Amino acid sequence: MSADQRSVAIELNAAIIAVTDDAPRVLVVETDQAEPALPFGPFDAVGDRTMELGLRRWVSEQTQLELGYVEQLYTFGDQFRHPQEIAGGPRIVSVGYLALTRQTERPKNVQAHWSAWYDYFPWEDWRQGSPPLIAREIVPQLRAWAHSAEPSPQPRSRRERIDLAFGLAESGWNDESVLERYELLYEAGLVSEASRGRAPRAPSGGINVGTVMALDHRRILATAIGRLRAKIKYRPVVFEMLAPTFTLSQFQLTVEALAGRRLHKGNFRRLVEAGGLVEPTGRVHQPARGRPAEEFRFRQDVVRERGLPGLRLGAAPGTRS
């Protein structure tokens, strides 16, 4: 309405991911609303030659963190996604990025810290089987939401979307459909950011699953997780998050943490060795208990020669239901 609202501003958001203690973590900053937010920075239309360079610049300025792999995710431009816009400010469009790093380096910025991503998406961790939360809370409430619309706006399609996204259909759980699941929960009003700025919906006022993030940052993180889970299957990006040397068990645990599901040990080892992605260092790693393990390192050279092989993930037994 005001002339100011006509203008547009571009902000960059980064989902910076690392893995420690078998938990994928995302770097978050605290806000005054006590809702964690993804690190953000301006896009300097004069100083930044490209948006990715701009992102690397302010991330290193703010956190002293060395980013490895960086990939543009998506540009989020929905109306009123930013409170400043509601207050009459410019429309703030955010270009979301996925960035990978090792957690060895701590962010210098005390306001930033690593936070386990499954805190925000508890339904995405299937390493101990299907999370009880899904059968106990999510599915019943989604079903109620699907029925509440009956028979007007295609309730069948809602039911189908639920079954497909949450692994109730014959095709089972698909670890990459993170965004589809989040969007269902959002539409059904089961995540509290859905009712921000609006009146809470009738059937589910105040309900929330998982930890809330500021603005639409949980949506950006959902996009990042889905993209990363897809990526590790055909590009060797996991190594950006692994220590320079590692045992095959550590490797497998890292992949399992990201994918949110258990893998077959035998098949995993066969595929990794067949892919030629790693080579033994000759040393052994002494664990707290059990037989010592051979130590490996990533083969930088092979990546390009063999046409960027990756990992196909095989499901472990007993993970289906």
Place this chain on the structure above:
Amino acid sequence: MSADQRSVAIELNAAIIAVTDDAPRVLVVETDQAEPALPFGPFDAVGDRTMELGLRRWVSEQTQLELGYVEQLYTFGDQFRHPQEIAGGPRIVSVGYLALTRQTERPKNVQAHWSAWYDYFPWEDWRQGSPPLIAREIVPQLRAWAHSAEPSPQPRSRRERIDLAFGLAESGWNDESVLERYELLYEAGLVSEASRGRAPRAPSGGINVGTVMALDHRRILATAIGRLRAKIKYRPVVFEMLAPTFTLSQFQLTVEALAGRRLHKGNFRRLVEAGGLVEPTGRVHQPARGRPAEEFRFRQDVVRERGLPGLRLGAAPGTRS
């Protein structure tokens, strides 16, 4: 430098794709420089609730075209990508979209017309085998470019990138690496937009393969082709571009046109029928010559039930070299 240059503007670009006569086509508009451009429109920060709605709005206003599937591709924000910026105007960031439609509807706008996408990327069409252009011009010139940098900035890595992208490595041709190939040609100065606004490079002044497009629109189109080729393998988006009913041969020819390579007839039919994506209409299609073919239609309902199956593409014999 000027205060004006600090500001940012957002523009939306659409690669609108259809297939006719076994040629994938993209909708282009004429510019005063005689370089075809992708249709573009403003992002209305006040009127458009989302960017995708904004895109659909101006596309239908400009062309009366009904868009089917629409997907955000990438946001292009490199410095000086737009001539207005060089002239002191604002930094113009473009959000690129992929949109699919049938070509049955003609664009009402006389300035817009359908243009075969292989005109811009002649090296991407492998349906008659490896395009002679690759062995005769592209590879020799890329090799020269790789050697010219020797030994300073990793010539080995350049050589590897060339071999991998253009199918010279053992992994063979990968139809999805459209952007990687375009970027190599761009870096090597083999597409004339690379030298726009700069002095032509020493080894290849004025050289160009394929038809040039305005601004960085060929890069946007390369992104669109790569994304679409990847997508048709796991999501049934081809049907957005097919007639409502079709024969399996027409179906296969359309997929081949998009993928830029021949497929095995037997395998294609087996996979399509196994996927349950199509059902016979009971009618037959009478071709100009030869045996009449059964007519099929796409099964809307199955898509969701079966976990979004798609097409895995098997290479046809004799397409390798």
Place this chain on the structure above:
DNA sequence: GTAATAGTGTCTTTCAGACAGTATGAC
């Protein structure tokens, strides 16, 4: 009959998935 396109049957190789087993350390 020929030319041309439509459609089927089947063999081989590859590989994911599953299972069962052995090896080497600490205690």
Place this chain on the structure above:
DNA sequence: GTCATACTGTCTGAAAGACACTATTAC
């Protein structure tokens, strides 16, 4: 010895890739 973790061998079934063959039209 037990426990815990590391590592190997092999079977099976699904499916991709390749090839050869038959079917139905127009002429």
